[in-house]
Amino acid sequence: MGKIKTIGVLTSGGDAPGMNAAIRAVTRSAIHSGLTVYGIKRGYQGMIDNDMEILNSESVSGIIQRGGTMLQTARCKAFRTYEGREVAYNNLKAREIDGVVVIGGDGSFSGASDMVQEFDIPFIGIPGTIDNDLYGTDCTIGYDTCLNTVIEAVDKIRDTATSHNRIFFVEVMGREAGFVAINSGIASGAEVIMIPEEPNQMEKAREFLSERARKNKSSIILVAEGLEDGSALQIAEKLTPEFPQFDIRVSILGHIQRGGAPSARDRILASRMGVAAVDALLDNQSAAMIGIVNDEIMYVPLNKSVKLHKKISRDLIDLAEGICTFGPGRK
Numbered sequence: 001m002g003k004i005k006t007i008g009v010l011t012s013g014g015d016a017p018g019m020n021a022a023i024r025a026v027t028r029s030a031i032h033s034g035l036t037v038y039g040i041k042r043g044y045q046g047m048i049d050n051d052m053e054i055l056n057s058e059s060v061s062g063i064i065q066r067g068g069t070m071l072q073t074a075r076c077k078a079f080r081t082y083e084g085r086e087v088a089y090n091n092l093k094a095r096e097i098d099g100v101v102v103i104g105g106d107g108s109f110s111g112a113s114d115m116v117q118e119f120d121i122p123f124i125g126i127p128g129t130i131d132n133d134l135y136g137t138d139c140t141i142g143y144d145t146c147l148n149t150v151i152e153a154v155d156k157i158r159d160t161a162t163s164h165n166r167i168f169f170v171e172v173m174g175r176e177a178g179f180v181a182i183n184s185g186i187a188s189g190a191e192v193i194m195i196p197e198e199p200n201q202m203e204k205a206r207e208f209l210s211e212r213a214r215k216n217k218s219s220i221i222l223v224a225e226g227l228e229d230g231s232a233l234q235i236a237e238k239l240t241p242e243f244p245q246f247d248i249r250v251s252i253l254g255h256i257q258r259g260g261a262p263s264a265r266d267r268i269l270a271s272r273m274g275v276a277a278v279d280a281l282l283d284n285q286s287a288a289m290i291g292i293v294n295d296e297i298m299y300v301p302l303n304k305s306v307k308l309h310k311k312i313s314r315d316l317i318d319l320a321e322g323i324c325t326f327g328p329g330r331k
């Protein structure tokens, strides 16, 4: 591999607060090391459509505090094919781009991993997703901001729940992972937390409602999306007829969880990871994801970050158990 002179940076998959801070850090640290930087628009789609432009220090000023991504993002079907990746590679070569930083989640890293195996170009991944479901890093960019958004919303829902003496099923994002649900549930004092990693979650909500019948108190049941029992709405529809004595409502927080100004923690995480990604390319690394574990930068093989499953620790489940009325792991 020769000396890196020109790099591309892109954001891919679902957006996450802090992606702009990462783009800024990649751009500024690359320029500082004498590199030319291309911003690639709309993820891999822009690589295939040849939609890229040179970024300078000024192009990334005033963005660190903004949610979303200035480069825009997409989930690109064409990049899942060899033919699509070949077009993308030829477009990179035509601009003499000799290294790429991808900010995204596991789908984005799986595409990067294929590209590195098929073509002679290094890719480095920066974990950006509110789901926090990537192996090899304690936190992904956007997760902390998302937790803060969720607890602000749940605090507000609790005000109205208390006023009306209602039970609220609140659904949060996380695809098949319960990180957002368990930690926002702990931080908002939810009475019940339901996560896909643990079995019999609907049974726990049912038991809670049966026990609560004697207490008559408003409650928050925090539901992760992706439960095998169904969505919060489906679960509430199944349980409501069994408990006609309760006033049950459902609130799906949805995409507000992906927006908003990034927290200080996410801005710092993104800045550290952005600089580490450029360092990795300059060190001739490839097919690695930047992780931060116990506050130390790690280089995790991309295929490991895609294939290995990040688990919610038993300690955290036990902790939730100890302080919620019905935690996710209750026997």
Ligand code: F6P
Binding pocket: 013, 014, 015, 129, 130, 131, 173, 174, 175, 225, 258
């Ligand atoms: O960014 C990850 C995620 O927020 C998941 O939690 C969720 O299932 C998914 O994206 C929804 O994204 P979209 O509406 O963009 O398809």
